[in-house]
Amino acid sequence: MAMTEQRVSYTLDSSLETIDSAEEKATRIATDLGFADDEVMQISMAVREGAVNAVLHGNEYAPDKKVTLAFERTGDNLVITIRDQGKGLDLSKIPNPLAPENLLKTSGRGIFLMRSFMDVVEIRPSQTGTELKLIKHVHGPTAGGKEASQ
Amino acid sequence: MSMKVGSRQVDGVTIVDCSGRITLGEGSVVLRDTVRDLLSKGNKKIVLNLQDVNYIDSSGIGELVSAFTTTKNQGGELKLLNLTKKVNDLLQITKLYTVFDVKDDEAAAVKSFK
Numbered sequence: 001m002a003m004t005e006q007r008v009s010y011t012l013d014s015s016l017e018t019i020d021s022a023e024e025k026a027t028r029i030a031t032d033l034g035f036a037d038d039e040v041m042q043i044s045m046a047v048r049e050g051a052v053n054a055v056l057h058g059n060e061y062a063p064d065k066k067v068t069l070a071f072e073r074t075g076d077n078l079v080i081t082i083r084d085q086g087k088g089l090d091l092s093k094i095p096n097p098l099a100p101e102n103l104l105k106t107s108g109r110g111i112f113l114m115r116s117f118m119d120v121v122e123i124r125p126s127q128t129g130t131e132l133k134l135i136k137h138v139h140g141p142t143a144g145g146k147e148a149s150q
Numbered sequence: 151m152s153m154k155v156g157s158r159q160v161d162g163v164t165i166v167d168c169s170g171r172i173t174l175g176e177g178s179v180v181l182r183d184t185v186r187d188l189l190s191k192g193n194k195k196i197v198l199n200l201q202d203v204n205y206i207d208s209s210g211i212g213e214l215v216s217a218f219t220t221t222k223n224q225g226g227e228l229k230l231l232n233l234t235k236k237v238n239d240l241l242q243i244t245k246l247y248t249v250f251d252v253k254d255d256e257a258a259a260v261k262s263f264k
Contacts, residue, residue, distance in 0.1 A: 016174065016175045019174060019175075041236065045207065048173075048207055049207065049208055052174055052207070052208070052209065056174075097244065098244070098245050103245060103246065103249055104215055104218075104219055104249065105212075105215070106212035106213070106215050106216045107208070107209075107212050109208040109211055109212070109244055110208045112244070113208055113240075113243075113244075116243050
């Protein structure tokens with residue numbers, strides 16, 4: 001995304017390549033927007049985790065289902081939206097990965113990492129898919145992990 | 151850059167030198183296969199040298215946990231060596247730093263095995 005553009009979106013396959021591609025796009029765009037190196041890493045990792053959820057848990061690699069990824073600069077925010085076409089995430093079934101009984105689980109840390117790295121994380125599940133919105137303040141505090149809503 | 155591993159023996163301890171990215175897909179599979187192969191050959195004292203691992207995602211973290219528990223369940227020990235700041239920070243925020251035995255000196259890591 002060139003600095004002069006306000007919004008760019010991509011429609012991507014439900015594949016491992018999409019996850020790497022989403023991460024690369026996030027790295028490039030965050031760098032272009034002037035984020036510091038550690039913030040670029042946080043944004044790219046949050047996008048990677050969001051793409052993993054969309055491809056694996058949402059679309060379950062289905063070739064007929066797509067992932068849409070959009071980057072938008074609105075005011076002082078970088079707003080990233082990732083949508084899948086899966087059955088919709090059940091937020092009540094997401095365990096706390098920091099709970100002692102979950103520490104040695106081999107999965108379940110993706111949303112936690114997103115919340116750790118972004119200023120706002122919104123998750124809107126529906127029967128036709130899940131929409132994930134990740135927001136990072138362009139000149140705001142880093143890694144606040146504040147959550148607006150689910 | 152995908153993940154690469156090489157292993158060597160030091161005083162009965164297997165040092166696995168990892169480099170690249172431990173992420174969903176190839177990186178995680180390489181780590182899983184390497185640890186399983188070592189355990190199947192009776193190498194149960196394992197140190198993962200992560201000095202050149204510059205990126206790890208939640209799947210990679212899960213693979214480290216899996217390697218740790220798999221080794222432990224087979225009567226062995228798996229320790230981590232030379233974490234980069236990024237990996238160190240990730241293990242801190244996920245509270246896994248206290249789960250793993252993390253070393254920053256190879257000789258000390260080797261000596262720490264019983």
